[in-house]
Amino acid sequence: xxxxxxxxxxxxxxxxxxxxxxxxxxxxxxxxxxxxxxxxxxxxxxxxxxxxxxxxxxxxxxxxxxxxxxxxxxxxxxxxxxxxxxxxxxxxxxxxxxxxxxxxxxxxxxxxxxxxxxxxxxxxxxxxxxxxxxxxxxxxxxxxxxxxxxxxxxxxxxxxxxxxxxxxxxxxxxxxxxxxxxxxxxxxxxxxxxxxxxxxxxxxxxxxxxxxxxxxxxxxxxxxxxxxxxx
Amino acid sequence: xxxxxxxxxxxxxxxxxxxxxxxxxxxxxxxxxxxxxxxxxxxxxxxxxxxxxxxxxxxxxxxxxxxxxxxxxxxxxxxxxxxxxxxxxxxxxxxxxxxxxxxxxxxxxxxxxxxxxxxxxxxxxxxxxxxxxxxxxxxxxxxxxxxxxxxxxxxxxxxxxxxxxxxxxxxxxxxxxxxxxxxxxxxxxxxxxxxxxxxxxxxxxxxxxxxxxxxxxxxxxxxxxxxxxxxxxxxxxxxxxxxxxxxxxxxxxxxxxxxxxxxxxxxxxxxxxxxxxxxxxxxxxxxxxxxxxxxxxxxxxxxxxxxx
Numbered sequence: 001x002x003x004x005x006x007x008x009x010x011x012x013x014x015x016x017x018x019x020x021x022x023x024x025x026x027x028x029x030x031x032x033x034x035x036x037x038x039x040x041x042x043x044x045x046x047x048x049x050x051x052x053x054x055x056x057x058x059x060x061x062x063x064x065x066x067x068x069x070x071x072x073x074x075x076x077x078x079x080x081x082x083x084x085x086x087x088x089x090x091x092x093x094x095x096x097x098x099x100x101x102x103x104x105x106x107x108x109x110x111x112x113x114x115x116x117x118x119x120x121x122x123x124x125x126x127x128x129x130x131x132x133x134x135x136x137x138x139x140x141x142x143x144x145x146x147x148x149x150x151x152x153x154x155x156x157x158x159x160x161x162x163x164x165x166x167x168x169x170x171x172x173x174x175x176x177x178x179x180x181x182x183x184x185x186x187x188x189x190x191x192x193x194x195x196x197x198x199x200x201x202x203x204x205x206x207x208x209x210x211x212x213x214x215x216x217x218x219x220x221x222x223x224x225x226x227x228x229x230x231x
Numbered sequence: 232x233x234x235x236x237x238x239x240x241x242x243x244x245x246x247x248x249x250x251x252x253x254x255x256x257x258x259x260x261x262x263x264x265x266x267x268x269x270x271x272x273x274x275x276x277x278x279x280x281x282x283x284x285x286x287x288x289x290x291x292x293x294x295x296x297x298x299x300x301x302x303x304x305x306x307x308x309x310x311x312x313x314x315x316x317x318x319x320x321x322x323x324x325x326x327x328x329x330x331x332x333x334x335x336x337x338x339x340x341x342x343x344x345x346x347x348x349x350x351x352x353x354x355x356x357x358x359x360x361x362x363x364x365x366x367x368x369x370x371x372x373x374x375x376x377x378x379x380x381x382x383x384x385x386x387x388x389x390x391x392x393x394x395x396x397x398x399x400x401x402x403x404x405x406x407x408x409x410x411x412x413x414x415x416x417x418x419x420x421x422x423x424x425x426x427x428x429x430x431x432x433x434x435x436x437x438x439x440x441x442x443x444x445x446x447x448x449x450x451x452x453x454x455x456x457x458x459x460x461x462x463x464x465x466x467x468x469x470x471x472x473x474x475x476x477x478x479x480x481x482x483x484x485x486x487x488x489x490x491x492x493x494x495x496x497x498x499x500x501x502x503x504x505x506x507x508x509x510x511x512x513x514x515x516x517x518x519x520x521x522x523x524x525x526x527x528x529x530x531x532x533x534x535x536x537x538x539x
Contacts, residue, residue, distance in 0.1 A: 051426070053422070053425075078332075078333045078431075080425035080426065081424070081425045081427075081428050081429055081430030081431075081433070082430060084425065084426060084427065084428040085428045089426075090426045092422070092423075092426060095423075096420050096422045096423030096426055097420065097423060098415070098416050098419040098420050098423055098424075099419060099420075100415070100419050101412075101415065101416070101419065105412060108412060109412060109413075109416045109423075109424075109427040109429070110427050112427055112428030112429070113428075117409070157426075157427065158426075161428070
């Protein structure tokens with residue numbers, strides 16, 4: 001299987017504070033990887049570093065064999081849009097929604113490639129199939145939706161373009177168990193061409209489904225922890 | 232309130248709204264307080280004056296004294312002002328956005344650069360054209376209608392209709408075009424926009440050119456009532472900026488509402504016997520300060536849901 005993402009010796013953080021220490025891992029085509037760890041152990045920072053939302057001090061990140069952004073990043077999202085165009089799709093923590101757009105318009109925003117824009121109507125219909133609760137809300141403003149519905153919109157927007165790498169940050173955070181189960185089910189039902197990394201605290205949602213479950217502890221990668229309950 | 236006063240208020244409001252929505256859109260999508268908006272206004276006025284002056288003999292020779300000649304002249308005035316405004320926007324993009332947009336403190340730096348640009352351009356205009364006021368050819372012709380015992384001048388009616396039309400077109404562009412969708416996404420959540428592949432660099436140029444063109448329209452329309460001069464942009468800039476603040480920076484409908492409010496306030500204060508024209512500025516700013524004390528985010532939040 002060809003490699004999609006290769007991270008080598010990555011150290012990243014906020015200003016002088018170093019959060020990630022010498023992270024090493026690779027993701028191959030077709031893999032769905034769970035990234036688990038307690039709060040504050042670097043899951044979100046890793047995802048933000050891959051998308052250049054957080055600066056990194058040293059290391060390298062390669063997408064499809066191509067170095068993205070050299071060994072040092074300025075951070076703060078200046079190159080994020082360019083990376084998204086290269087094939088990274090993100091459903092960030094906090095959802096980063098556009099409160100004044102309708103659900104349909106919001107989903108349209110995710111269709112940034114030419115192909116996706118041309119097929120946007122069909123794709124929106126597909127996403128409404130995946131998340132049936134959104135169907136009756138498609139002309140409502142996203143700012144007026146509940147937390148679970150927003151998460152669905154955010155994940156839906158991520159799915160609008162054909163990315164190589166899908167990054168989902170804590171899909172179950174702040175959601176009722178039933179709804180987070182539905183979001184997870186939808187993620188696993190998707191026909192993904194590239195690879196997917198799901199950062200999640202709740203291992204039970206990933207267990208038995210993810211191809212690999214990587215543990216993070218205190219900003220270091222603990223490797224594949226297998227399908228066991230994390231205490 | 233008589234009709235004349237309403238027309239006068241709407242006339243002011245349409246000019247202010249054109250300036251204010253430009254400043255508002257620019258701030259929320261590109262993150263720039265454009266102090267060079269006044270320079271864009273003045274430059275567009277001069278461009279319209281210069282081009283229409285240069286083409287006047289040619290138009291007179293081709294069309295003589297027909298209606299076609301005035302139509303051509305009007306189009307030349309409007310078109311050159313709009314193009315000059317858009318060009319100024321592109322220059323601001325090149326000087327005050329591109330070199331610094333990825334540096335820390337970008338908002339403050341761009342404010343300082345655009346302020347410097349504003350001063351530089353105004354002084355250059357003063358140096359090149361001199362302080363004399365210039366009159367633009369009448370876009371809407373001379374004359375007036377009688378309506379309910381009130382005289383409405385063509386230029387007043389034209390300004391109100393023209394500005395409304397331009398604003399409707401701008402809002403339609405924001406609402407229905409793909410680029411407009413990107414700009415709105417950027418206005419509402421810059422991080423979400425980045426995750427949707429929308430970069431600030433790519434939206435900044437069209438937004439700066441659009442807001443420049445809006446200032447150009449405002450300049451051409453206002454010059455129908457008053458003159459073109461190097462410092463003509465100062466008052467529209469200050470009014471546009473404060474009205475954008477009053478409307479809640481980033482809210483287009485808020486800016487339009489605030490412009491109408493201020494237009495009427497100015498018109499009414501101007502005719503109150505013991506206040507009169509010299510208290511107009513005082514009344515406007517007192518009103519804006521009062522509103523901002525009680526609603527620091529302006530009146531925009533009442534009107535739309537662009538921000539949470």
